[in-house]
Amino acid sequence: MTVLAVVFAALASALHVWIFVMESxxxxxxxxRRTFQMSAEEAAATREMAYNQGFYNLFLAIVTVIGLVLIGADQTxxxxALVFAGCGSMLAAAVVLVVRSPGRLRAGIAxxxxxxxxxVFLALSIPS
Known part of the structure; x- marks a missing residue:
């Protein structure tokens, strides 16, 4: 189960690095703009907010990657804890997106x- 957790955490981190690139x-x-369904005017008006939000996504990815490195270094x-914090926050943000903007269900799922x-796989890998 740990291998699956690591794979999905790495994928989540890579996606959030890409989100950082798009937003910041x-x-x-x-x-x-097409991805986020906004006009040039809307993008210009929200540039500073998006820049900050992009770094938030980058920091979640970094926390998760550090957790993965520690798991690999037998600091399980x-x-x-770091993977739970990083991926749990990513998941919570996706839930907030869908609850606040149901029309963005596809983005929330992605x-x-x-x-x-x-x-889930990390929780299942914890010895009892």
Whole structure:
């Protein structure tokens, strides 16, 4: 189960690094605007908010990757705690997105599936 947790946590981290790139670096690019369904004017008006939010996503990815490194270095308890914190926060953000904006269900599923599976498989890997 730990291998599956690691795989899904790594996928969740990679996705959140990409979200960072879109929100903090490419926010006003046409392809990013299409992804987030916004006009050039809306992107310009929300640029600062998106920049900050992108870094939030990057930090969640970093916390999760550090947890994965610790799991690999046989620091399992600390590693699990960080993966739970990072992926749990990613999952919670996806839930908030869907609850607040039901029309963004597809985005919420894309954002939340890998962290959900990481959390489930990590929990199942804890010895009793």
């Amino acid at each position: 670096i490419r926010w006003e690019q046409p392809s990013t 308890a600390a590693g699990r 954002q939340g599936t890998a962290p959900l599976l990481a959390v």
